[in-house]
Amino acid sequence: MDFNAAIFDLDGTILDSMDVWEHIDIQFLKKRNLPVPENYVTEICARSFEEAAQYTIDLLGLQETVEGIIEEWNNMAVEEYSNHVGLLPHALDYLLRLKEHGIKLAVATGLPEKLYIPCLK
Known part of the structure; x- marks a missing residue:
């Protein structure tokens, strides 16, 4: 990568x-x-x-x-x-693969906190 x-x-x-x-x-x-x-x-x-x-x-x-x-x-x-609301298919696998390769990950969103916090948990 x-x-x-x-x-x-x-x-x-x-x-x-x-x-x-x-x-x-x-x-x-x-x-x-x-x-x-x-x-x-x-x-x-x-x-x-x-x-x-x-x-x-x-x-x-x-x-x-x-x-x-x-x-x-x-x-x-x-x-x-x-x-x-859940993850899109293969999203978790891809994120875990990136993490295994030492890639730093971040998310950006325009959603209000009351919507994105439950999803991130």
């Missing part, structure tokens, strides 16, 4: 987490007995949390607050990342 350190993005590179937010979106609507509108997931992925919550309220005529929706999404994410 011609390097002595590696930095990996955590979310979606080490963790099998690419479908987490889509799952949260669908479950959020399912709790309210609402179908998933066409292009809904695509529309909210391109927005900030605040914009996505307001879009959801406006689109579906919800009588909820932006803050309440964001809090629910975050709580659902904590549940998902704490209990359902």
Whole structure:
């Protein structure tokens, strides 16, 4: 190996987490007995949390607050990342192999601590 350190993005590179937010979106609507509108997931992925919550309220005529929706999404994410998100196939084997070769390892992420800490444990 011609390097002595590696930095990996955590979310979606080490963790099998690419479908987490889509799952949260669908479950959020399912709790309210609402179908998933066409292009809904695509529309909210391109927005900030605040914009996505307001879009959801406006689109579906919800009588909820932006803050309440964001809090629910975050709580659902904590549940998902704490209990359902695992490593991508072969990630652990690769990381262990690098470590055996003395490669220093680090992860980088934009996730908030309450999401990445349970995954790292």
